[in-house]
Amino acid sequence: MTIELALEYIIPQRMEELGIGKNYATRIEHLVLQPSETKIIFAYNQFYFLGEDADDVSVSSETGVFDLSFGSANKMQYEHQGEITIKNYSSTINHLRFIQVIPKK
């Protein structure tokens, strides 16, 4: 997944499928994760699309998990919503880029 692919193709199509159409706003969320930090994002009624294949990071939510070091999953999930738990496995600062999609009325 790249940010360009998500913005140009994946997100518009998903919003159309979900009945949101073009009534949504997008934001780039570039998270700076401190060493071994765990962060929880409450993204109810929102969508977070992972913009890159991030190393040393775990992203898990109700829809699945993205963790390249996690061997007990059969798929990696790029689209997250609800309560999203982000863990930085690295002992150094890590960066993670999401596209936040906020549906509007």
Added chain:
Amino acid sequence: MKEKVIIHTVQVTKKGEINSFQIKLPMDAKKIIGIESTVKGIEGFVGAPAGRNMVMPGIILPGSAMGMAGMPFGKIDAPFAAAAPSGGLFFRQTPIAGELRLQSQGPSNIFYSTDVKLTDANVGFGDFSETPFWKPQVFTHGEKFMEDIVGVDDNSYVLSGTYRDRFGEERGHDFNYRVNVYVWYDIEK
């Protein structure tokens, strides 16, 4: 309208496994009306003494024999305590196999989320007909299996699902078992 059911099996082999899957519905499916889930192949492990949280007595009357023996039981409130002539009522933790979530590709989005239970550990709760020779079981006291009612008419023929193992994760071992997901749907005759 006519009801039909489609079964999808998820095979779990690792502790804490997160299994993402898709359930393909036939093109004549008009509306998803119900979801059921069962676990197969793990029955022998339920109630085994090893492992934490296997069967955890949670509540017992204060002052009863097991309570005084120093077991880590909680206390039960007076209205419930009064209903216990034999001196003990146990709530047992119902063993959970894992968490199941289903997502439609349409506006319903994530429409179903549940803990997949292995059995009802409290099926005989408050039933004082239990004897040393006879014990209430799910097959004697269980209710008729019914699906959880949902109403999803997104015209989406692929459901995305995620199953997250909790049984193996809590016990720290890999367990092999199957989770059957039953999707009930309406078709037009």
